[in-house]
Amino acid sequence: MSATLLAPSVEGRTGPAGWDHADASPTADHALIDIRDLWRVYHLGSVTVEALRGVSLQVHQGEFVAIVGPSGSGKSTLMNIIGCLDRPSAGSYVLAGTSVEGLSDDELARLRSREIGFVFQSYNLLARTSATDNVATPLLYQGVGRRERIERSRAALTELGLGERLDHLPSELSGGQQQRVAIARALVTNPSIILADEPTGNLDTASGVEVMARFHALHRQGRTIVLITHDHEVAAQAPRQVHVRDGQLV
Amino acid sequence: MSASELVRLALSRLAASRMRALLTMLGIIIGVGSVVALVAVGQGATAGISANLQSLGTNLLTVNAGASTSGFTRGAFGSATTLTVDDAAALAELDGVAALAPELSTSALVTAGDANETASIVGTNEDYARVRNYTVWQGSFLNGVSVDAGLRVAVIGSDTATNLGLGASDVGSDIRIAGIPFQLVGILQPKGTSGAASNDDIVLVPITAVQHYFNATDSVRSIAISVATSEQMDTVKAQATTLLRERHAIASGSSDDFTIADQAQLLESVDSISSLLTILLAGIASISLVVGGIGIMNIMLVSVRERTREIGIRKAIGARGRDILAQFLVEALTLSVIGGLIGVFLGVAVSMVVGQVAGWGFQFQPMTVLMAVGFSLLVGVVFGVWPARQAARLDPIVALRYE
Incomplete structure (x- = not known):
């Protein structure tokens, strides 16, 4: 169970009925993330801020990419767009064969639910909710039945070495353990991409090392990982690094 | 997400x-x-009053002297002296x-x-007990001889x-009415x-004695008629009207100088007054239901604000x-429906206690309960939608950044 759960199985995945999969099969030619000349412009009153200015980026199946840049460089904006939380102002973004252009909020949420697993700096677990229920929540929004949710959630937590902490609340776990619960939550839906935003930012060195080891293990299993960080030491661990400065890749 | 999950x-x-x-x-x-x-x-009180009216006599027609106007108001009630003992005698033949x-x-x-008290003295005949549903506890009732x-x-x-301070042993002794000795029979x-006017504080004497000693006239204020069967009520009422118009020589087109009220009319008017009161009371109580709904909305809005981050997380994970x-919305509905059920329970308990104390018993009304629960559901929807929409519209990026 757990082996298949965490193995990369993009070929075996079936999207919700009705989803157009004509171009979804990832091949060498089709990048999993295909961003071309992407702009993101904010209008704050009379001021116009260009957070991203013509970014192009391709990430292929099985890659481990670090997006590095100082704060204010636009890397968070880029992460929000990759994670389907935000939309580009101009340019195209095709995620696993689906263009985000013209998608409604609900369609964007479905795409996010299917393709993206988020890991945040501040863990962002639901308070007063057990580790098992936290990890099971993304499956709730995919319409998975309760029994299967609990089963898959427990398997994912066990896989991350939290088999003894299934019923603990986030407040009863250490930072490193909470981040591992968050990773289990990102993995449980078997998404195309793990999108990690400063995942070691709130952790002490030892926990940080452990969490990074998890990412390396996932990469070896064939997972696609996009890591956003301002920390060059962390970024250096990724096989491929992309630098962002002033809204452009350098 | 299925309803049970929600x-x-x-x-x-x-x-x-x-x-x-x-x-x-709350x-x-x-x-x-x-x-x-x-x-x-309200319904219990209505039932109580109706039962009370029934006890005044069944199939009762009351003929009152005086012109009727419309509705509940009567012109010159009691002041008219158009009904006479002879009218009564004629009506008895119908x-x-x-x-x-x-x-x-x-x-x-x-x-x-x-001992003394000011009491209502009613001059009547030997049929009064039958017409008004009285039974004698001690002694005897008025008889034909004493009335004649x-x-x-x-x-x-x-x-x-x-x-x-009179008891069984005092039957046969004298009491004084306005200073005149009467024998208590x-x-x-x-x-x-139970209720407003007491039917038990009354002194009955022969009508002839009242005419002789108190009101030197042959006119009567009212005539109570007991009709044999309820089917005959309308016929008797019509006949009585025709008879009295003839006897009083009222030209066609002129209005009656008497009114005939039947029990059904009285019951109807009591019913309509008390259901009006019930609706009024329920209306006032519904205001607190609306206030309760606003309370739910208030807390849900606070809750949306407090849980902004949770909403952001949930949106990020799909x-x-x-x-x-x-x-x-389901959270607001759950609050209002659980509150509604507790309210029904308490309301039923209170009305059982009141019914017990007031003596009209308790009638369970499934309709009221259904309506109350339905209404609280409605309150939940009406006051839950706005906060829920606020939550649903939150931008996940902003929500995730919210501290």
């Missing part, structure tokens, strides 16, 4: 903050409770009249030994007996009435706007 989510959320949930529900509990209780009490009793009332000071002869005899109600059974909308 309810499970809502219940676990409410269980996590029980005190707040209870306080939020408005709905009080609103629904008071609607249920007031409607039940088909379908089982018994008939003229009433000529006055009030006077009644004295028995050292205008003897100074009196029958008193149970309350009057108590007030004057009987004491009536209490009618067991929740659509409608999932969030459903979650918050």
Whole structure:
């Protein structure tokens, strides 16, 4: 169970009925993330801020990419767009064969639910909710039945070495353990991409090392990982690094 | 997400903050409770008053002197002296009249030994007991002989007996009505009435005696007619009207100088007044239901603000706007429906106690309960939608950054 759960199985995945999969099969030619000349412009009153200015980026199946840049460089904006939380102002973004252009909020949420697993700096677990229920929540929004949710959630937590902490609340776990619960939550839906935003930012060195080891293990299993960080030491661990400065890749 | 998933989510959320949930529900509990209780009490009171009216006599027609205007108001009631003892005698001959009793009332000071009270003196005949549903407890009722002869005899109600300190052994002794001695021949059974006017504080004497000693006239204030069967009520009423118009020589087109009220009319008007009161009370109570709904909305808005980050997380991990909308709406609904059920329980309990104390018993009204629960559901939807929409519309990026 757990082996298949965490193995990369993009070929075996079936999207919700009705989803157009004509171009979804990832091949060498089709990048999993295909961003071309992407702009993101904010209008704050009379001021116009260009957070991203013509970014192009391709990430292929099985890659481990670090997006590095100082704060204010636009890397968070880029992460929000990759994670389907935000939309580009101009340019195209095709995620696993689906263009985000013209998608409604609900369609964007479905795409996010299917393709993206988020890991945040501040863990962002639901308070007063057990580790098992936290990890099971993304499956709730995919319409998975309760029994299967609990089963898959427990398997994912066990896989991350939290088999003894299934019923603990986030407040009863250490930072490193909470981040591992968050990773289990990102993995449980078997998404195309793990999108990690400063995942070691709130952790002490030892926990940080452990969490990074998890990412390396996932990469070896064939997972696609996009890591956003301002920390060059962390970024250096990724096989491929992309630098962002002033809204452009350098 | 299925409904059961949503309810499970809502219940676990409410269980996590029980005190707040209870306080939020309080408005709905009080609103629904008071609607249920007031409607039940109103209906109980109506039933009580109706039963009370029934006890005045069945199939009763009352002919009153005086012109009728419209509705409940009568012109010159009691002041007219158009009904006479002869009218009563003529009415008694009609088909379908089982018994008939003229009433000529006055009030006077009644004295028995050292005790005295001002009582209602009713001059009538021997049929009065039958027409008005009285039974004699001690002694005997007025009889034909005493009525025809205008003897100074009196029958008193149970309350009057108590007030004057008279008991079974006093039957046969004298009491004084306005200083004139009357022989006490009987004491009536209490009618067991509850409510406004007592039927047990009464002194009955022959109508001829009243005419002779108090009102030197042959006119009567009213005539009570007991109709043999309820089917004959309308016929007797019509015949009585025709007869009296003839006897009083009223030209066609002119209005009656008397009114005939039947029990059904009286019951109807009592019913309509009390249901009006019930609706009024329920309406006032519904205001508190609306206030309770606003309380729920208030707490849900606070809750959306407090849980902004949670909403952001849920959206990031795949929740659509409608999932969030459903979650918050079901939470508001759960609050209002649980509050509504507690309110129904309390309202039923209160109306049972009131019914017990007031003596009209308790009638369970499933319709009221259904309406109360339905109304609290409606309150939940109306006041839950806005906060839920606020939650659903949150931008996940902003929500995730919210501290």
